[in-house]
Amino acid sequence: MTIHLKIWRQKDSNTPGRLVDYTLDDVNPDMSFLEMLDWLNERLMNEGKEPVEFDHDCREGICGSCNLVLNGMAHGPYEATAVCQLHMRKYKDGDTIVVEPWRAKAFPMIKDLVVDRSAFDRIMAAGGYISVNTGAPADANAIPVDKYNADLAFDYAACIGCGACVAACPNSSASLFTGAKISQLAHLPQGNPERKRRVVRMVDQMAEEGFGDCSNYAECEAVCPAEISITSIAKMRREYFNALSEIE
Amino acid sequence: MSKAATFLNSQVGRKIATGVTGLGLVLFIIVHLLGNLAYFAGPEAINTYSYTLHQLGPMLWIVRLGLLAFFVYHAWLGLSIWLERRRARPEKYEVYATRGGASRQSWSSNSMILTGILLLLFVITHLNTFAFYDFATITHGGVEMHDVHARLTEVFLHPLYTVYYVVIMVLLGMHLRHGVWSAFQSLGWMSRKTNPIIYSIAFVLALIIAIGFIGLPISIYFQLV
Ligand code: HEM
Ligand code: SF4
Ligand code: FES
Numbered sequence: 001m002t003i004h005l006k007i008w009r010q011k012d013s014n015t016p017g018r019l020v021d022y023t024l025d026d027v028n029p030d031m032s033f034l035e036m037l038d039w040l041n042e043r044l045m046n047e048g049k050e051p052v053e054f055d056h057d058c059r060e061g062i063c064g065s066c067n068l069v070l071n072g073m074a075h076g077p078y079e080a081t082a083v084c085q086l087h088m089r090k091y092k093d094g095d096t097i098v099v100e101p102w103r104a105k106a107f108p109m110i111k112d113l114v115v116d117r118s119a120f121d122r123i124m125a126a127g128g129y130i131s132v133n134t135g136a137p138a139d140a141n142a143i144p145v146d147k148y149n150a151d152l153a154f155d156y157a158a159c160i161g162c163g164a165c166v167a168a169c170p171n172s173s174a175s176l177f178t179g180a181k182i183s184q185l186a187h188l189p190q191g192n193p194e195r196k197r198r199v200v201r202m203v204d205q206m207a208e209e210g211f212g213d214c215s216n217y218a219e220c221e222a223v224c225p226a227e228i229s230i231t232s233i234a235k236m237r238r239e240y241f242n243a244l245s246e247i248e
Numbered sequence: 249m250s251k252a253a254t255f256l257n258s259q260v261g262r263k264i265a266t267g268v269t270g271l272g273l274v275l276f277i278i279v280h281l282l283g284n285l286a287y288f289a290g291p292e293a294i295n296t297y298s299y300t301l302h303q304l305g306p307m308l309w310i311v312r313l314g315l316l317a318f319f320v321y322h323a324w325l326g327l328s329i330w331l332e333r334r335r336a337r338p339e340k341y342e343v344y345a346t347r348g349g350a351s352r353q354s355w356s357s358n359s360m361i362l363t364g365i366l367l368l369l370f371v372i373t374h375l376n377t378f379a380f381y382d383f384a385t386i387t388h389g390g391v392e393m394h395d396v397h398a399r400l401t402e403v404f405l406h407p408l409y410t411v412y413y414v415v416i417m418v419l420l421g422m423h424l425r426h427g428v429w430s431a432f433q434s435l436g437w438m439s440r441k442t443n444p445i446i447y448s449i450a451f452v453l454a455l456i457i458a459i460g461f462i463g464l465p466i467s468i469y470f471q472l473v
Contacts, residue, residue: 072345212336237436
């Protein structure tokens with residue numbers, strides 16, 4: 001099949017970028033979107049041109065590395081699908097696809113389609129951890145967790161930290177990511193010791209990094225490959241309110 | 249900074265404050281709507297309603313100042329959230345589209361700042377037309393009071409003012425279509441189950457409020473009452 005691509009090319013954060021047209025006339029419908037980009041890059045390199053820089057790792061929807069906005073939608077048009085899991089058979093012969101990076105002040109441009117998502121790491125470092133004793137590993141299931149909370153915690157733990165929620169949000173808010181991390185630990189006894197400090201610090205860090213406020217558009221839930229619900233954001237707000245005593 | 253200031257300046261605190269002030273204004277608007285309905289019961293009913301309110305004295309002023317504070321704070325929060333949004337994405341997408349599905353992006357949610365600012369401007373003209381107006385007086389049951397009924401009738405017989413008012417009430421309905429649902433989410437009163445229920449209730453409430461406010465000017469203009 002033939003696919004027309006308009007790909008964002010940008011040398012670095014100091015050089016303005018632009019969309020560049022590429023046409024591939026022999027795309028195999030069974031290729032994933034990223035395999036098609038590999039295919040394009042192989043050609044570009046054979047022609048002595050600079051390949052398109054893009055992030056990827058597991059290519060099975062679990063690592064959160066891939067980050068492409070296709071025709072204005074983070075991870076492309078299909079729900080619960082990271083872009084590495086999107087296959088070209090979902091497109092029609094002759095389709096045009098605009099490929100852009102995540103755009104947010106808190107995710108600075110590195111090159112082409114690659115942005116720096118370490119702001120998420122700093123939100124995690126601010127409170128997305130639990131304290132455990134070092135030494136021999138504890139017995140599994142030594143701390144009982146009821147099924148209701150275990151299920152909810154598991155749903156929230158599904159977040160792969162890709163940043164699509166920020167990319168799709170009209171406000172560039174990181175509330176879904178941060179809410180998922182806070183809610184996951186708030187539903188587990190292991191999360192209790194740092195519970196209040198965690199939410200205050202992570203919410204602060206979110207603003208510090210330059211992410212926008214949340215206007216409850218819920219676009220994040222629509223694009224999230226892990227189907228994290230915005231109830232995690234509601235939960236984060238309850239947690240924050242309950243942590244008033246920890247606020248300085 | 250004090251605890252309260254830190255809380256209110258945080259991204260979560262700002263949303264909680266937007267929700268509280270927004271719902272406070274919605275409560276006021278519902279009371280205002282019920283008051284308007286007194287027009288349909290005749291001059292004596294609405295004039296006496298207005299008279300009774302004015303007899304509240306200091307209480308009335310406390311409520312007025314509270315309302316003003318809520319209104320100004322709400323508008324300021326809305327504006328600052330919008331400014332923050334512009335700062336948070338300096339380079340725009342060449343192509344942007346909503347995914348649909350769980351997304352609550354709509355005419356209503358995407359125009360909150362516009363409908364909000366128009367409501368702000370409306371309220372200023374509205375106070376000028378009705379609150380700061382030098383009313384004629386009328387006597388009901390031996391008590392002299394403002395003839396609010398006459399003023400309302402006079403104003404809404406003007407086609408331009410009536411159209412203006414009706415348009416603004418449609419915008420109010422739009423603001424509340426997203427706003428009411430959004431406030432519940434902002435206050436954390438949301439679960440996976442209640443999310444669609446509250447979204448539907450918000451639509452019905454916005455519709456009732458808009459239609460309720462539109463009913464009065466339309467009835468007066470077409471001389472149905
Ligand atoms: C008639 C008066 C008004 C009522 C009843 C009202 C009601 C509401 C409600 C219930 C919300 C949802 C709050 C939340 O999401 O937490 C809201 C949000 C909002 N309001 Fe109003 N509002 C009014 C006037 C205004 C004015 C005068 C402005 C601005 C100049 C404004 C701007 C906004 C904005 C921008 C939002 C969205 C905030 C966000 O992005 O999260 N509103 N309003
Ligand atoms: S919440 Fe969803 S969209 Fe956001 S980082 Fe986690 S997996 Fe990605
Ligand atoms: S490459 Fe790992 S999730 Fe897409």
